[in-house]
Amino acid sequence: MRAITTRAASLAVTAMITTAAPMQAQDARDFSVVGTWGVLAHWQEREGPFWNEQLPAASNGLLTATARPLTELGMDGTTVMRELRSGAFDFAHGVFLYVAGDSPVIEGSDLTAVTPDLATFRQVMEVYEPVLEEEFQTLFNSHILMLYAWPETHLYCNLPEGTGADVGLDVFEGLNVRSFGASMGDFITETLGAVPVSVAFGEVLPSLQRGALDCGATGTLSAYSASWYQGATHDIQVSLGYTASFLAVNNDTWASLTDDERALIEAEVAILEETMWEATAQETSDGITCMADGPCERGDLGGMSQITLTDEALEEMRASIEGGVIANWAERCEARSPGCVENWNATIGALLGYEARL
Numbered sequence: 217m218r219a220i221t222t223r224a225a226s227l228a229v230t231a232m233i234t235t236a237a238p239m240q241a242q243d244a245r246d247f248s249v250v251g252t253w254g255v256l257a258h259w260q261e262r263e264g265p266f267w268n269e270q271l272p273a274a275s276n277g278l279l280t281a282t283a284r285p286l287t288e289l290g291m292d293g294t295t296v297m298r299e300l301r302s303g304a305f306d307f308a309h310g311v312f313l314y315v316a317g318d319s320p321v322i323e324g325s326d327l328t329a330v331t332p333d334l335a336t337f338r339q340v341m342e343v344y345e346p347v348l349e350e351e352f353q354t355l356f357n358s359h360i361l362m363l364y365a366w367p368e369t370h371l372y373c374n375l376p377e378g379t380g381a382d383v384g385l386d387v388f389e390g391l392n393v394r395s396f397g398a399s400m401g402d403f404i405t406e407t408l409g410a411v412p413v414s415v416a417f418g419e420v421l422p423s424l425q426r427g428a429l430d431c432g433a434t435g436t437l438s439a440y441s442a443s444w445y446q447g448a449t450h451d452i453q454v455s456l457g458y459t460a461s462f463l464a465v466n467n468d469t470w471a472s473l474t475d476d477e478r479a480l481i482e483a484e485v486a487i488l489e490e491t492m493w494e495a496t497a498q499e500t501s502d503g504i505t506c507m508a509d510g511p512c513e514r515g516d517l518g519g520m521s522q523i524t525l526t527d528e529a530l531e532e533m534r535a536s537i538e539g540g541v542i543a544n545w546a547e548r549c550e551a552r553s554p555g556c557v558e559n560w561n562a563t564i565g566a567l568l569g570y571e572a573r574l
Contacts, residue, residue, distance in 0.1 A: 245477070247281040247306040247469070250296055252461065254285030256438070257499060258366070258492070263309050266488050274484050279477065281307070297464070301356040306469040308358075311366075312460045313397050320549035321351045321556045326460040327541050328369075328403040329533065330568060334497055337365055337458045343563040347556075348462075358464040361485050364492035365458035366435045367500040372448040372507075372520070373431035374424060379450060382526045385409065385533060391430035394420050398548070399541050400433065403456070406540030407533055421447045435459060436503025444507075445518030451507050453524040454533075458496070463488075538570055546572040 251263040267283035286293055293314035300308040316323035325344050331337040341363040352358045375387065388408040395401045395412035404412040410431070415423055417438075423429040424447030432444060433456060439445075463485065470478065506512035507520045525533065549556040557572045565571055 244278045245280070245473070247279070247283075248304070249281045249283035249307045249309075250289060250291065250299070250305050251283060251285040251309045252293075252311065254287040256441075257495070258364075258461070259285045259309075262488060262491055262495060266484070267307075270488070271481070271484055275477075275480055279481070297352075297356045297358070300358050300464060300466050303466055303468060305466065307361075307463065307465050309461065309463050312462065316397065319351055319355060319553070320545065321553050321559075322348060323398065324545060324549060324556065324560050324564065326399075326457060327537075327545055328397070328399040329407070329454075329456045329537050329541065330564070330570065331457055332455055334365065334368065334458060334493075334500065336568070337460075338493060339567055340564050341365070341460060343567055344560075347559050347563060352464055353467070356464070357467045359467060359470055360462055360464050361482065362463040362489045362492075364461050364463075364489060365496050366461065367437045367496055367503050368458055369433055369435055369456040370439065370454070370504075371431050371433050371452040371456065372424075372439055372444050373450050373452065374427075374448050375450045375523075377449075379521070379523065381523050382529075383452075383523055384526055384529045385536075388431070392428065394423070394429055394432040394434075396433070399545055400456075402541045402544045403537070406544075407536040417442070420444065424448050435500075436507065437499040438503070440503045440506045440514070440518060443518075445520050449521060451504070451520045451522050453504070453522050454530070542570055542572045543574075546574055550574055 247267070249267050251259045253259060264283060264285070267281035272280045286296060293311055294317060296308050296310040297315050297318065299305055312322050312326050325341065325348060331340055345360065345363060349360050352360055371393070373388070373391070379387065385408060388410045391408070391410045392413045393404045393408065393410045394415045395404055396414070401412040404410045413429060415429060417434065420429065420432040420434070421442055421444055424432060424444065432439070432448065434444070473481070502512070502514060506514050507518035508522050509519065510517050546557045546560075549560075557574060560572050
């Protein structure tokens with residue numbers, strides 16, 4: 217319903233733009249845009265087509281873009297928002313995990329294993345968006361236009377043959393687990409009793425194969441696309457999160473647009489946002505089934521064993537997360553941004569039933 221509504225709004229705004237007094241050639245805009253990873257579906261199927269096809273078509277060719285993924289530009293994701301702040305880009309797609317180094321407040325949106333499912337994660341994004349917007353305005357001279365996510369993060373492990381369908385947390389004790397981000401490191405250390413190991417994504421499969429890693433964590437479809445099933449035996453069916461992403465615009469660029477242009481962009485972005493959330497749900501499911509015994513329309517079956525945690529282990533994990541992942545984040549955040557713990561408790565904490573304590 218929202219997509220239909222926003223499409224109607226988009227058409228109405230387009231009509232206002234194109235039926236007003238004739239626009240001169242200099243009124244056309246070509247934006248500089250950076251996207252996420254060029255090899256993944258979000259860029260190939262949604263971010264890229266939005267800038268190269270959807271927005272130009274909706275604006276009758278008046279709003280176009282020179283848009284490239286960060287991988288093509290040789291960027292690693294950590295500098296995207298600094299480049300947006302400087303004006304090197306007009307719009308930027310990014311991942312909070314990589315921006316979080318500049319702000320524990322931003323890190324608080326996507327703490328490992330805090331959110332149990334995608335619908336809840338979308339609610340998390342909605343209640344925390346005002347906090348994120350204030351941080352983006354202050355740190356990066358930018359405005360958030362859209363929040364979205366990547367497929368559900370799972371643990372993929374090499375476990376002994378005969379491992380049961382339901383396991384306790386003790387099965388992970390002492391294992392070497394690929395880590396990324398501060399809260400993932402806290403989860404591995406304090407909840408799993410395992411050893412966090414920093415390994416680049418492209419090195420995870422060979423590390424699993426030669427035994428340097430026992431487990432890796434990533435999104436379900438990313439794990440399938442990278443053939444992690446060739447190096448791991450078990451997919452642990454417990455959500456560790458969804459890797460939040462954003463689309464932001466430089467404030468100076470935004471201020472330079474007319475009201476009609478801003479309204480058109482917002483309407484088209486709303487359509488993109490709905491598409492993103494729908495795609496994340498589908499790609500999560502595809503990754504889970506393709507890593508196991510299907511169905512899978514994307515290629516070969518992974519044949520991995522799917523296991524989960526016992527009810528007791530899930531309760532133990534939740535308690536550990538509050539006393540470990542959340543508490544450790546709270547110390548980092550309050551030290552750098554006083555008041556951030558209160559904001560988190562009033563938004564994400566209240567929604568999920570957690571409390572961040574110092």
